[in-house]
Amino acid sequence: MTGSNGSTLAARATDAPRMILSVAIRKTLVTRERRFTLDVSFEANCRRIVLFGPSGAGKTLTLQAIAGLLRPDDGVISLAGKTLFDSARGIDLPARERGAAYLFQDYALFPHLNVRQNIGFSLRRGWLNPGARQAHESVDYWIDAFALESVAGNYPAQLSGGQKQRVALARALVSQPNMLLLDEPFAALDAGMRERTRRELAELQARLDIPMVLITHDAADVAAFGDQVIRLQEGKVGDNPPLHALAAH
Amino acid sequence: MIFFSPTGRRTGARLAAAAVAVLGCVFHQAAHADELVVSAATSLTDAFKNIAAAFEQQHPGTKVILNFGASDILMRQIANGAPADVFASADQTAMDKAVGAGVIDTASRVDFAANSLVMIVPADGKLALKTPHELATRSDVARVALADPASVPAGRYTQKALEADSKQLWEAIKAKSVLATNVRQCLDYVARGEVEAGFVFGTDAAIAGRRVKVAATLPTPQPIAYPIAIVKTSQHAGEAKAFVDYVRSSAGQTTLDLVLGVAIGLALARWRSGARDIVDSLLTLPLVMPPTVLGYYLLVLLGRRGVLGGQLESLGIHLVFSWQGAVVAAMVAAFPLVLKSARAAFEAVEPQFEQAGRTLGLGETALFFRVTLPLAARGILAGALLAFARALGEFGATLMIAGNLPGRTQTLSVAVYAAVQAGDDATANTLVLVTSVVCVAVLLIAGRLVPQHSLLTSR
Numbered sequence: 001m002t003g004s005n006g007s008t009l010a011a012r013a014t015d016a017p018r019m020i021l022s023v024a025i026r027k028t029l030v031t032r033e034r035r036f037t038l039d040v041s042f043e044a045n046c047r048r049i050v051l052f053g054p055s056g057a058g059k060t061l062t063l064q065a066i067a068g069l070l071r072p073d074d075g076v077i078s079l080a081g082k083t084l085f086d087s088a089r090g091i092d093l094p095a096r097e098r099g100a101a102y103l104f105q106d107y108a109l110f111p112h113l114n115v116r117q118n119i120g121f122s123l124r125r126g127w128l129n130p131g132a133r134q135a136h137e138s139v140d141y142w143i144d145a146f147a148l149e150s151v152a153g154n155y156p157a158q159l160s161g162g163q164k165q166r167v168a169l170a171r172a173l174v175s176q177p178n179m180l181l182l183d184e185p186f187a188a189l190d191a192g193m194r195e196r197t198r199r200e201l202a203e204l205q206a207r208l209d210i211p212m213v214l215i216t217h218d219a220a221d222v223a224a225f226g227d228q229v230i231r232l233q234e235g236k237v238g239d240n241p242p243l244h245a246l247a248a249h
Numbered sequence: 250m251i252f253f254s255p256t257g258r259r260t261g262a263r264l265a266a267a268a269v270a271v272l273g274c275v276f277h278q279a280a281h282a283d284e285l286v287v288s289a290a291t292s293l294t295d296a297f298k299n300i301a302a303a304f305e306q307q308h309p310g311t312k313v314i315l316n317f318g319a320s321d322i323l324m325r326q327i328a329n330g331a332p333a334d335v336f337a338s339a340d341q342t343a344m345d346k347a348v349g350a351g352v353i354d355t356a357s358r359v360d361f362a363a364n365s366l367v368m369i370v371p372a373d374g375k376l377a378l379k380t381p382h383e384l385a386t387r388s389d390v391a392r393v394a395l396a397d398p399a400s401v402p403a404g405r406y407t408q409k410a411l412e413a414d415s416k417q418l419w420e421a422i423k424a425k426s427v428l429a430t431n432v433r434q435c436l437d438y439v440a441r442g443e444v445e446a447g448f449v450f451g452t453d454a455a456i457a458g459r460r461v462k463v464a465a466t467l468p469t470p471q472p473i474a475y476p477i478a479i480v481k482t483s484q485h486a487g488e489a490k491a492f493v494d495y496v497r498s499s500a501g502q503t504t505l506d507l508v509l510g511v512a513i514g515l516a517l518a519r520w521r522s523g524a525r526d527i528v529d530s531l532l533t534l535p536l537v538m539p540p541t542v543l544g545y546y547l548l549v550l551l552g553r554r555g556v557l558g559g560q561l562e563s564l565g566i567h568l569v570f571s572w573q574g575a576v577v578a579a580m581v582a583a584f585p586l587v588l589k590s591a592r593a594a595f596e597a598v599e600p601q602f603e604q605a606g607r608t609l610g611l612g613e614t615a616l617f618f619r620v621t622l623p624l625a626a627r628g629i630l631a632g633a634l635l636a637f638a639r640a641l642g643e644f645g646a647t648l649m650i651a652g653n654l655p656g657r658t659q660t661l662s663v664a665v666y667a668a669v670q671a672g673d674d675a676t677a678n679t680l681v682l683v684t685s686v687v688c689v690a691v692l693l694i695a696g697r698l699v700p701q702h703s704l705l706t707s708r
Contacts, residue, residue, distance in 0.1 A: 095607035102608040108601040112623045122609035127618040
């Protein structure tokens with residue numbers, strides 16, 4: 001794998017501005033029990049990318065690095081020709097400036113804010129949270145689109161799993177991000193709900209035409225979203241298997 | 250005792266019954282065989298320890314249990330049924346009050362020792378003070394230590410002695426006074442140089458040895474005499490009489506004199522070894538230990554001769570006996586509560602919420618105010634409430650560093666203590682009521698401030 005030489009990678013990233021997402025990073029994490037090295041390098045020019053692999057393969061770490069929540073030891077990350085991270089050039093765009101919407105596995109809805117406040121969170125700047133009943137065009141749009149009117153004043157603890165996911169998605173999309181990062185978006189849902197949500201998300205992505213990176217260890221997700229599949233194994237990118245082989249799992 | 254419950258009468262009656270039962274047990278314990286309980290004024294501490302030891306040698310089988318305190322406190326304890334056999338007061342007033350309460354065998358009352366009232370200054374004091382008049386007139390005399398006349402005999406003698414000179418003299422010195430809750434505290438203030446001068450008994454001045462100088466001996470309108478008497482309810486009238494006789498006897502008198510020598514020797518020993526001095530100072534303060542230790546450290550650190558105090562002094566900042574000192578004491582005492590609670594609360598905030606805030610475009614400052622702080626608010630509030638309650642109840646450290654200056658450095662609990670000591674139950678009741686109302690109000694407000702949903706998490 002490439003990725004050990006930062007400057008070569010940087011040159012390549014800028015040489016290929018049409019590339020949607022280019023990742024070539026290394027990160028070593030050391031705990032008392034074990035040492036884990038993430039050495040991931042891939043280029044993707046599809047609108048729907050799936051990071052696929054077993055638990056502990058480094059999928060979430062890779063996604064966090066793209067979002068700017070994890071700082072790689074070295075390497076390059078660029079999106080649509082824009083460099084998000086480049087250790088050689090000392091570029092490290094903070095998460096708030098990357099325009100990446102991140103959907104956390106268990107949604108991370110702010111427990112002290114109601115549904116309306118959660119969705120409108122990124123629209124309000126400054127040191128204060130949006131008011132509990134503050135109306136906003138975009139917020140109303142997403143509440144309507146995701147059928148959340150009945151729970152708009154509720155707090156996250158009072159929501160069902162599906163509602164939480166829709167709120168989290170609305171919160172991520174309301175600021176019109178240029179990339180959607182989804183960490184196991186269906187893992188917390190039951191089987192029936194999972195199928196329906198998967199379909200809805202596919203429709204939504206197609207409608208918004210937003211680049212999307214999705215993490216999963218579920219082959220069904222790969223079949224639904226895997227325009228391009230990056231297979232991760234123990235912190236490294238493995239050989240990309242043919243899609244039908246995965247779907248047959 | 251005060252009961253605020255609407256059903257207070259019945260509850261009160263039951264509690265009173267329980268208290269009587271408990272007291273009965275205590276009394277039974279105290280009344281065991283040949284134990285003699287002697288309640289004596291604080292200024293008699295050293296003398297009576299020696300007397301008790303000598304008495305026990307001459308009366309094998311009799312154990313003397315000594316209970317030292319401010320005379321008025323002891324009087325009130327006895328008046329309220331404390332199982333004392335002998336009462337030795339530092340002045341006639343406290344004994345008169347005990348007689349008035351009908352708890353003293355008046356026939357047994359006798360003066361057993363005399364003392365003098367002296368004005369003392371720190372041994373290394375730069376001001377050459379010779380008379381009380383200089384304390385009143387000189388502008389470089391800012392503070393004078395005075396035992397609280399409301400409850401301490403030494404203070405009463407001081408007031409009478411100064412008033413005998415002129416009312417104006419008393420008022421002028423009173424305006425500069427720092428009130429001590431017992432005569433040893435007064436002595437300590439002078440010995441540490443926290444005040445320019447103080448008034449104590451001659452025997453107390455002797456105990457401090459080289460650390461204080463006697464500037465003047467004050468004539469008192471009434472001779473300073475220590476009365477001793479047998480408590481009416483004593484179950485050990487025989488032993489009690491023997492003890493009173495012993496105190497009066499030559500052996501007792503000799504011991505009183507001897508004590509001075511021993512005390513001076515001890516003071517000299519302390520002079521060389523600071524550790525004992527510290528331990529003693531702490532032990533003699535009738536306060537809960539940890540706040541006292543804290544107050545002591547603050548005094549050592551921030552006092553005029555303290556490590557930091559000297560530098561603060563040169564900057565014009567005076568912490569000892571100032572309201573700033575009271576604030577510092579309360580703050581230092583309560584700060585760990587806030588710190589610990591806040592730290593635990595912040596640690597309990599899941600990093601994921603902060604991560605979510607970052608991806609939603611928040612800078613670190615906004616993140617703190619919009620996500621971290623609200624999620625930790627409950628824990629911090631709990632800590633702040635504890636700290637507030639601690640600061641409200643702050644007693645030991647405050648009293649040591651800030652003194653007891655009504656309207657200036659007197660905290661609620663110090664004021665309650667002072668009121669109870671002075672027998673001013675009306676003031677005490679008011680203060681206790683105010684404190685209780687404030688505490689309940691704080692809890693109610695806190696309950697409203699923290700919405701219910703933050704009890705839950707979104708996981």
